[in-house]
Amino acid sequence: MTDTEKIHLLLVDDEEKFLKALTERLKLKFFDITPVTNGEDAIHVAKNARFDVAVVDLQMPGIDGVQLLETLKKSHRFLEVIILSGHATIDTAVACTKLGAYKVLEKPCGFDKLVETIKEAYESRLKKKFENDTQRMKKIQSLAFGQSPLGILRELTKMDDKEK
Amino acid sequence: MNASISHELKNIFAIISETAGFLNDLTQLSKQGKPFDLSLLENCSNSIAEEIERGFDTIRQMNQFAHSVDDPVRETSIADTLTLAVKLTGFLSFAKKVHLDETAADTTVFTSPFLFQTLIYKIFSALYRALDVKDELTLTFHDTAPSVITIQFSHDQPADLDHFPDPQTAEIADVLKATVKITATDLELTIPSKNEDLASEATDL
Numbered sequence: 001m002t003d004t005e006k007i008h009l010l011l012v013d014d015e016e017k018f019l020k021a022l023t024e025r026l027k028l029k030f031f032d033i034t035p036v037t038n039g040e041d042a043i044h045v046a047k048n049a050r051f052d053v054a055v056v057d058l059q060m061p062g063i064d065g066v067q068l069l070e071t072l073k074k075s076h077r078f079l080e081v082i083i084l085s086g087h088a089t090i091d092t093a094v095a096c097t098k099l100g101a102y103k104v105l106e107k108p109c110g111f112d113k114l115v116e117t118i119k120e121a122y123e124s125r126l127k128k129k130f131e132n133d134t135q136r137m138k139k140i141q142s143l144a145f146g147q148s149p150l151g152i153l154r155e156l157t158k159m160d161d162k163e164k
Numbered sequence: 165m166n167a168s169i170s171h172e173l174k175n176i177f178a179i180i181s182e183t184a185g186f187l188n189d190l191t192q193l194s195k196q197g198k199p200f201d202l203s204l205l206e207n208c209s210n211s212i213a214e215e216i217e218r219g220f221d222t223i224r225q226m227n228q229f230a231h232s233v234d235d236p237v238r239e240t241s242i243a244d245t246l247t248l249a250v251k252l253t254g255f256l257s258f259a260k261k262v263h264l265d266e267t268a269a270d271t272t273v274f275t276s277p278f279l280f281q282t283l284i285y286k287i288f289s290a291l292y293r294a295l296d297v298k299d300e301l302t303l304t305f306h307d308t309a310p311s312v313i314t315i316q317f318s319h320d321q322p323a324d325l326d327h328f329p330d331p332q333t334a335e336i337a338d339v340l341k342a343t344v345k346i347t348a349t350d351l352e353l354t355i356p357s358k359n360e361d362l363a364s365e366a367t368d369l
Contacts, residue, residue, distance in 0.1 A: 021211070061259075108174060
């Protein structure tokens with residue numbers, strides 16, 4: 001990975017020292033990190049910036065990890081979310097996976113394993129986005145036949161609305 | 165309770181692990197001749213030392229709770245029980261700020277310390293979950309009638325405690341002859357200053 005193709009990472013954990021140490025380490029691996037200590041701030045920053053992957057703690061005051069996962073997946077369909085928690089059980093892992101979590105990791109998780117998982121999640125995001133773009137191009141091509149320019153624009157707007 | 169303690173220990177290990185890893189990263193940078201701010205080294209070693217101390221504190225609190233089963237019944241300090249419960253529940257990430265009024269600090273109850281501690285822990289857990297994240301708890305305790313102690317858990321915002329006490333907590337309260345009364349901004353626990361049934365059972369042992 002080079003400086004020009006940094007993975008934009010949202011890191012959410014209420015344990016500030018853990019957040020700080022992990023942020024410093026991940027920066028050295030050329031990730032672009034936005035660390036926040038709660039779910040409310042995570043939702044706020046995600047509205048104003050594009051993230052490829054989010055690493056989210058499960059137990060947090062206010063909006064917890066499961067609620068945050070649900071909110072982020074609804075508003076950012078290509079964002080991959082990794083749950084990192086000291087409180088994960090099989091039930092929560094299953095629940096998080098159903099809600100669209102890319103993976104559930106248990107704290108303390110080896111740094112190399114975390115980095116590897118983030119990279120895999122990023123690849124997954126790129127693949128989903130690519131597949132979506134390919135489908136979109138196919139639709140646009142099919143629309144181009146027998147539609148007026150205004151009709152094409154209307155159909156594109158409908159497609160964009162569905163993708164939000 | 166064990167789950168919250170193990171959660172706390174996992175957090176401590178995670179911080180130590182990442183901080184030690186960062187120290188290793190800095191060592192590698194140094195070997196490669198790349199400059200870095202030396203204060204980072206100091207921050208890392210301080211952080212590791214603080215987390216080790218936090219780990220010791222956690223183990224001390226865990227031991228204190230574990231020893232509550234040593235005596236089936238005994239004279240138990242209300243202030244000490246509440247203080248330990250505040251520390252133990254402080255591991256819960258949704259823990260709120262707690263103010264303990266120790267005006268009646270020397271108040272004691274003759275009861276099962278283990279069950280009493282467990283009941284208090286369950287009350288804290290339920291309140292923390294029900295209260296708004298910014299709400300705070302104020303604890304007061306005093307003799308309200310001859311041989312009865314009242315512990316009041318007051319908060320500013322109304323809390324939804326419709327499902328409290330749950331059956332297990334109700335059973336513990338029953339054994340302790342304690343009653344739980346809930347209003348919009350208060351949870352009131354009353355407990356006899358001497359549980360005669362538990363006392364006679366202990367004498368029979």
